[in-house]
Amino acid sequence: MNKIVKNALILAAITLIAGLLLGAAHQVTLEPIQKQQEKEKQESCQNVFPEAASFEEVTMSDAEQAELTAALIGHGFEAQTIDELLLAKDASGATIGLVEIISTTEGYGGGMQFSMGIASDGTTKGISFLSLSETAGLGMRADTDDFKNQFKDKNVEAFSYTKSGASADDEIDALSGATLTTNAVTNGVNAGICCFNYCNESGLLSGEGGNS
Numbered sequence: 224m225n226k227i228v229k230n231a232l233i234l235a236a237i238t239l240i241a242g243l244l245l246g247a248a249h250q251v252t253l254e255p256i257q258k259q260q261e262k263e264k265q266e267s268c269q270n271v272f273p274e275a276a277s278f279e280e281v282t283m284s285d286a287e288q289a290e291l292t293a294a295l296i297g298h299g300f301e302a303q304t305i306d307e308l309l310l311a312k313d314a315s316g317a318t319i320g321l322v323e324i325i326s327t328t329e330g331y332g333g334g335m336q337f338s339m340g341i342a343s344d345g346t347t348k349g350i351s352f353l354s355l356s357e358t359a360g361l362g363m364r365a366d367t368d369d370f371k372n373q374f375k376d377k378n379v380e381a382f383s384y385t386k387s388g389a390s391a392d393d394e395i396d397a398l399s400g401a402t403l404t405t406n407a408v409t410n411g412v413n414a415g416i417c418c419f420n421y422c423n424e425s426g427l428l429s430g431e432g433g434n435s
Contacts, residue, residue, distance in 0.1 A: 268309060268322045270351040271340030275311035278322060281427060294421045295414055302329045303414035318428060319343055323415045329407035332356040339415040343428060349375040362404035370398060374412050381413045
């Protein structure tokens with residue numbers, strides 16, 4: 224009996240020590256990971272809004288978040304989520320636009336996440352992917368400048384895609400062999416435009432709502 228108790232105590236001690244070591248290792252690696260993620264986010268924001276001198280996170284109230292979600296769903300954007308909003312500021316601290324971190328589950332390879340910049344007048348500044356797991360040589364071409372730049376410097380109500388050659392500012396050329404990816408990105412961008420319109424109308428851009 225004593226031997227059984229002794230072995231049980233030894234096992235418990237080993238388990239406890241292993242747990243403490245794993246916890247310590249997690250804490251040691253967590254901060255560098257968070258710093259790297261923050262660095263990547265800031266770089267992504269700068270990519271889609273190079274004129275900005277700084278970015279200020281917007282904290283929305285529960286009511287504002289619910290209203291935004293309702294606005295997105297009301298426009299058919301049920302697969303899209305606005306993960307984060309940041310005000311783009313110039314050197315004087317004036318708001319010159321908005322950067323949105325957008326996720327969508329409509330991709331062929333599953334979820335994707337990208338940042339999107341929109342100037343105060345509604346002109347799209349571009350998109351930059353934070354995560355993309357589409358098919359190599361097909362959907363992954365969404366992360367090329369040729370594709371992404373189609374969403375740059377356009378002031379439109381919404382984008383659509385075509386397989387016969389874009390002929391207007393609100394049209395983009397679909398990726399050959401990757402219609403699902405094209406659709407996912409286009410819908411994500413349109414959800415971002417919908418979000419911008421909500422923020423503009425609710426006063427979030429002018430400082431009347433949120434923490435701006």
